[in-house]
Amino acid sequence: MNAPLNPSKGGSLKWAWRIIDIRRARGQVDEHQIEYALNAIEAVHGRRPIHGSPTYAFDDEERLRVKVGPR
Template sequence: MNAPLNPSKGGNLKWAWRILDRRRARENVDENQIAQALAAIANVHGRAPIPGSLTYEFTDEAALRAKHAPK
């Protein structure tokens, strides 16, 4: 499944990481937004969060974030 291009629907990696950061900061984030963010990350990186991670942490997350960061 390809992530949609609309950032509000999970098509933007910057948006996806921001949603996860907001969730980790205990801000009000809808479960659908989390699902869309994880789908966008999986679509680009082919990776899922660490199994059992309550905060949706990824192994080598810093490297994943930097990989597609704007230059």
């Protein structure tokens, strides 16, 4: 599954990180939204969360959040 291209429908990295943050704060986020967010982050940065991380933590996450990766 790919994230929608329209940012208002979840196609931006800002949206993807926001979904991850909501989930970490124990907000209501369904698994489809998480998968869209993770796929969007992976599409830009080529990275997935640390294997087995219950909070979807990434290595060097601070850098990923500000760095624009290859397209």
